[in-house]
Every structure is written in structure tokens, then in C-alpha cells.
Amino acid sequence: MGEIKAICISEKRGTQKHAVEEARFITEYGIEGDAHAGNWHRQISFLGLEEIEEFRRRGAQVKLGAFGENVVADGFRFKELPVGTRLRCGQVFFEITQIGKKCHSHCEIFKQVGDCIMPREGVFARVLHGGTIRKGDVLELAAGPLPLEAAIITASDKGSRGEREDKSGDTAEAMLRAAGYTVLHRVIVPDEKAEIAQQMKEFADEGIALVVTTGGTGFSVRDVTPEATLAVCERLAPGIPEAMRALSLRITPRAMLSRAAAGIRKRTLIVNLPGSAKAVEECLGFVLPSLRHGIDILRGEAGECGRK
Structure with a gap:
């Protein structure tokens, strides 16, 4: 010391x-x-x-x-x-x-x-x-692993104006905390690609382990969260949104319309979640255990994913 x-x-x-x-x-x-x-x-x-x-x-x-x-x-x-x-x-x-x-x-x-x-x-x-x-x-x-931190970005025009309660963000925060993450940041931004991307960059610069977004993954002309994610990520992790869509397709065929993306920027994993609280609970709950292992690999704290 x-x-x-x-x-x-x-x-x-x-x-x-x-x-x-x-x-x-x-x-x-x-x-x-x-x-x-x-x-x-x-x-x-x-x-x-x-x-x-x-x-x-x-x-x-x-x-x-x-x-x-x-x-x-x-x-x-x-x-x-x-x-x-x-x-x-x-x-x-x-x-x-x-x-x-x-x-x-x-x-x-x-x-x-x-x-x-x-x-x-x-x-x-x-x-x-x-x-x-x-x-x-x-x-x-340094003794022990890097801090397990998370940030939540809700993309919503109405939410950013205070016209809609951020129930999906509430659900994501509760689930992340229950999984052992310290939620350092939670922001609501309008459906603007540049603003969403800037928040992702800032959180990655800080070294936050996991950034999840809610909303903006559909077909509306204002849904640009996947485009912001693709713009900032250095490597993609397509298996994560594919897994969430596969789960959701068991519930509704409309899950095929989700454009959610996921990827890595520096030492941060970024994952797009749906905009409804129910869908966040289903999708995040399904992938959350595996995300932890992926983050450990990304940070050099675990080996690769091959099964014994």
C-alpha cells in the first residue's frame, strides 16, 4: 500500500x-x-x-x-x-x-x-x-474482482418529458440489485440515437460492467435504441437478443418483431431489453445468470464457456 x-x-x-x-x-x-x-x-x-x-x-x-x-x-x-x-x-x-x-x-x-x-x-x-x-x-x-456495477437507460420520449412512469426501468433495477449488481446510474432519455449512444459511451468509459436499455427496439420510426447500440459497440453479442426472442416467441409470435441488439464496448456489456415491465421481467430473468459469466470472461476473471 x-x-x-x-x-x-x-x-x-x-x-x-x-x-x-x-x-x-x-x-x-x-x-x-x-x-x-x-x-x-x-x-x-x-x-x-x-x-x-x-x-x-x-x-x-x-x-x-x-x-x-x-x-x-x-x-x-x-x-x-x-x-x-x-x-x-x-x-x-x-x-x-x-x-x-x-x-x-x-x-x-x-x-x-x-x-x-x-x-x-x-x-x-x-x-x-x-x-x-x-x-x-x-x-x-487489488484484491478480488472488479466491482459488479450496472446502469439502466430508458429510451422514451414520453418518459423523458415526465408523461409516463418508468415501470420497465423499475423492474430492471429491482432484478439487477437482486442479482448482486450495484446500480450506479439510471437515466431516461428521449428516443434520439445520439443521446442514447452518448450515455452508453459515458458508462463504458467509467467501466460499468453491464448497461441495459429498455424501450426503443420496435418498428416505430422513433425506435432507434438498436442503432445507437450498434454505433457504439466494438463487438457484437448476437446470442443474447436471439435467446430473448426465442423465449418470447413461446409467449407471442410478435416477439419476432423485436430488433433488440447486444454488444461490447471496452469492458462493458450493453444489452437492449423490451419496453414493457412484463417483457423485461421475462427476458432479463432468462439471460441474467449467463450475462454474469460473460462479464467475468470479458474482464479476465473467468475462463471461456466450454462445458465440462
Whole structure:
């Protein structure tokens, strides 16, 4: 266990990082506003305060962030942590992906003093679960799985205007809580593709495990929830809506008219549910046990789905 001594970013590549008091860490991306963030395995860099202090005792005058590190913390010698180690700071989780790096072009510090500690002492990580970190926060080895969180998006023009009670959202929330999920967010938005998609993106950036939508999956010209889902998902999970339609077809042939979709964005599973409370109870109740296993696989906390 240690303490965050500095959070450092640079808005442009090739410029020295500078310290900030707090920063938003985005799932599978890095620090918001940092030029080195992105969809790759070196989203965040860590360096121990003691290693920096040792370097300073050799006569080098360096500020925190000068080696290109994003996070400086005491209490850790990061290079001794194996790849795959998970760290936690509040609600933010990291996974170490690389220890050290090869310097292809010497940095300004190397040119000045003939050495740089980042290639041998620094480590790199990806963000598994996003959130805000402040200077002085506690950093620790992560024990146990990532938090099991959920968010509910109800797509309804009338509901967004307060003209209709959100009974389908009520049902979804009760079922998710009963299944062990912490429901962090519940929103009602109009049937507008851009607004629905934006909510999905924000929840995925946060690292929420499961986002369910209710409504907007039919044939009406205003039903655009599947289109919003397809627009934001990086990979599709067609078996989930297929299973729900197969179940519903036992009850009514009109289930074939459902256009519900499901897919994955970053480490978040997004599933479209019907707009009625009864249909939500039937469909979500049918798929919910299997969704948990899929989420565990998505987060690297379980193996694949083959039967023994």
C-alpha cells in the first residue's frame, strides 16, 4: 500500500509531463487529456517515488513527471510487480502490462546526466475501471474482482418529458440489485440515437460492467435504441437478443418483431431489453445468470464457456 504523490500529464507528445491535482482515468484509454492515452497496452505509466529520490541524490534536479511517468507513488517498487498484477486506487483499477521499456531516442534527462530510470524502473498498465484520482489518494494491490456495477437507460420520449412512469426501468433495477449488481446510474432519455449512444459511451468509459436499455427496439420510426447500440459497440453479442426472442416467441409470435441488439464496448456489456415491465421481467430473468459469466470472461476473471 502506498500514496499517490503526483499525477502527471502532457497535452502533446514530445513535451514534458506536468503535475495536476486530480485526473479522470478512462477505462481502456488512460488519463483524459494525456497525449499518451489510447487504445493500447501502455495507457498509464507508474514510477516509484524512492527511485526518483535515489536519482536526485546523485545530483540530478528533476521534477515529478520529468521521466514521462503518469503516476508517482511511494510504497512500491513497481518493477518487482509481475505483469498481470492489478492495482487499485479508489474505484480505479489498473493491470500491469509491461515492465520497463527500450529507449529508442534518449530523453532530455539522459542527455543532461547520462541516465534515465524510466526504462528500467517504470512499469506500464491499462485502465480496467475508470474514475477520478487525486494527489494523496491511497494506491494498493487489488484484491478480488472488479466491482459488479450496472446502469439502466430508458429510451422514451414520453418518459423523458415526465408523461409516463418508468415501470420497465423499475423492474430492471429491482432484478439487477437482486442479482448482486450495484446500480450506479439510471437515466431516461428521449428516443434520439445520439443521446442514447452518448450515455452508453459515458458508462463504458467509467467501466460499468453491464448497461441495459429498455424501450426503443420496435418498428416505430422513433425506435432507434438498436442503432445507437450498434454505433457504439466494438463487438457484437448476437446470442443474447436471439435467446430473448426465442423465449418470447413461446409467449407471442410478435416477439419476432423485436430488433433488440447486444454488444461490447471496452469492458462493458450493453444489452437492449423490451419496453414493457412484463417483457423485461421475462427476458432479463432468462439471460441474467449467463450475462454474469460473460462479464467475468470479458474482464479476465473467468475462463471461456466450454462445458465440462
